[in-house]
Amino acid sequence: MKPKTMIQKEVARLSATLRPISPKQTEWAYTNCVEHIAYRAKSGMLTCPDCGHSWKSGDGTLCDTLEGCICPHCGAELKVHDTRRRTQKGVRYFCILTTCRGYQVIRVAQAHYSSKKGEPMKFYCTEVVQRWISPDGKVTDMALLRTFPSYYCDQWSLYSDMEVRPYNSLYDDVCKWSEVYPLIRTIPQLRRNGFKGDFYGISPVLLFKRLLSDTWIETLMKAGEIEDMKYFILNPRNAEMLWSSYLIARRHHYKINSLELWCDYLQMLNNLGQDIRNPKNICPANFIDAHDRAMRRIEAKRMKERTENERRWEA
Ligand SMILES: [Zn+2]
Numbered sequence: 001m002k003p004k005t006m007i008q009k010e011v012a013r014l015s016a017t018l019r020p021i022s023p024k025q026t027e028w029a030y031t032n033c034v035e036h037i038a039y040r041a042k043s044g045m046l047t048c049p050d051c052g053h054s055w056k057s058g059d060g061t062l063c064d065t066l067e068g069c070i071c072p073h074c075g076a077e078l079k080v081h082d083t084r085r086r087t088q089k090g091v092r093y094f095c096i097l098t099t100c101r102g103y104q105v106i107r108v109a110q111a112h113y114s115s116k117k118g119e120p121m122k123f124y125c126t127e128v129v130q131r132w133i134s135p136d137g138k139v140t141d142m143a144l145l146r147t148f149p150s151y152y153c154d155q156w157s158l159y160s161d162m163e164v165r166p167y168n169s170l171y172d173d174v175c176k177w178s179e180v181y182p183l184i185r186t187i188p189q190l191r192r193n194g195f196k197g198d199f200y201g202i203s204p205v206l207l208f209k210r211l212l213s214d215t216w217i218e219t220l221m222k223a224g225e226i227e228d229m230k231y232f233i234l235n236p237r238n239a240e241m242l243w244s245s246y247l248i249a250r251r252h253h254y255k256i257n258s259l260e261l262w263c264d265y266l267q268m269l270n271n272l273g274q275d276i277r278n279p280k281n282i283c284p285a286n287f288i289d290a291h292d293r294a295m296r297r298i299e300a301k302r303m304k305e306r307t308e309n310e311r312r313w314e315a
Contacts, residue, residue, distance in 0.1 A: 003164045011132045011140045012164050014100050018130075021109050025096060025181055026125050033092040033179050034113045034123070038069060038078040039085070049088060049115040050076040089114035094125075095178035097204060098185045104208055106131040108174050110156060128156045129171050131205055135189045137213025139205070140164060141171050176203040194221035202233060216243050231259045238263045245276045254283040261291060268294040272301065 003012040039047040040057070046069065047054045053073035057064055064080040071078060089112075096107045108129040115121040130142040145160035186195060193211045200207075210217045210233050220229035228246075232239035242263055249256060256262045265287070266276050272294065274281050284290035 001164055001166065007134065007138065007140055008164045011103070011142065014103065015130055015132070015142050015162060018098075018100060018105070018107070021096065021107070021125055021127055025109075026111075026123075028181060029092070029094045029109070029111050029125060029179075030113075030123050033094050033111055034090070034121075036076055036078050037083075037088060038064075038071070038080045039117050040064065040080050040082050041084075042082075046078075046080065047117050048074060048076060048078060049117075050074055050078075050121050052117075052119045054118070086117040087115060093128075093174050093178040094181060095175060095204065096181045099187050100132075102135055102187060104133040104135075104187045104190060104212075106133070106175060106205055106208070108171075108178055110174075126156070126158050127162065129174055130162065131171065131175065133205070133208050133212060135187060135212060137209050137211075139167075139209055141167060143168075143171060146170070172203070172205065175205045180204060193218040200226050200230060202230060206233060214239070228256075228259050231263075235263070238267075241270075242266050242276070245282050248277055248279055249283055252279045252283050254279070257287065262287070265291045265294055268298050272297055 003009045036049055038049060041047075044057050045054055046057050046064070048071035051071060051074040053071055055072055057069065065082075068077060068079045070076070092111045092113075094109055094111060096109070098105050098107065106129075107127055108131075109125045109127045111123065111125045113121055113123045126144075128144050132140045132142070134140075141164070142162050143165045144162060145157040145165075147155040147157045180199070184197060189212060190208060195207075195211055211221060216239060217229055217233060220226075220232065232243075245266055246256075249262075266282060268291075269281055270276050276282055
């Protein structure tokens with residue numbers, strides 16, 4: 001797709017200036033993203049999937065199975081599986097977090113590995129997606145073309161160009177599946193907004209985007225309220241609707257044991273026409289009782305609505 005907007009044009013131009021994934025990064029991916037599993041035959045012979053070397057295990061099979069082993073030839077740390085298979089192959093994703101001219105960039109590479117017993121492993125990486133996040137949280141995607149439109153998400157057309165492409169949820173997925181290369185570079189806005197290098201199990205794209213565009217996420221990150229932050233990131237509708245109530249409750253030093261249940265409770269109050277900014281409503285002393293009561297009232301309301309509907313049908 002030809003870049004159209006200003007930001008797309010800029011991203012396309014800057015993307016062309018990035019250096020390719022380095023040999024060091026590729027090597028890290030080879031060591032950390034691929035499972036290195038030695039072939040162990042019935043005879044007890046082990047074969048290294050990395051270099052192809054074979055040797056007789058000295059430590060006994062149980063020890064190898066539990067602790068893994070080290071290839072005496074290339075030094076690779078290996079897991080050990082009993083197998084009659086003679087090949088292993090797979091696809092993994094990893095990403096490199098870097099910066100470029102004020103943008104936070106997430107570069108996702110696909111790594112292919114294939115091993116044939118007795119031969120050195122074949123391994124190659126291709127960069128398939130780049131996500132460019134502006135300091136105010138706008139995302140522009142660059143990507144290779146995919147060869148199949150839907151199901152075969154691992155099929156990238158490796159000879160296509162890295163181009164600005166319309167949003168595709170697959171880009172979210174490959175980012176989520178990616179192992180993160182440990183040398184991270186971040187833009188100052190992220191650090192200012194509280195990012196200290198930990199993703200807390202959230203995908204980097206999601207965390208970065210939200211941390212740059214939502215002040216509430218920033219507030220929670222800085223306050224160290226990580227569980228609440230995660231909940232609001234994954235439930236943006238609740239965050240949008242209940243954020244002010246959440247702040248009011250916090251200001252009243254109200255202890256929320258389960259944010260999920262509490263949000264559920266507030267949704268019910270709102271549904272019943274109650275003021276969800278009134279601390280009397282949203283900070284009940286006995287939460288479980290209050291939640292149960294609200295549930296019963298909602299149920300009664302639904303029943304009433306159903307009866308009225310039926311009556312209207314009959315009339
Ligand atoms: Zn080896």
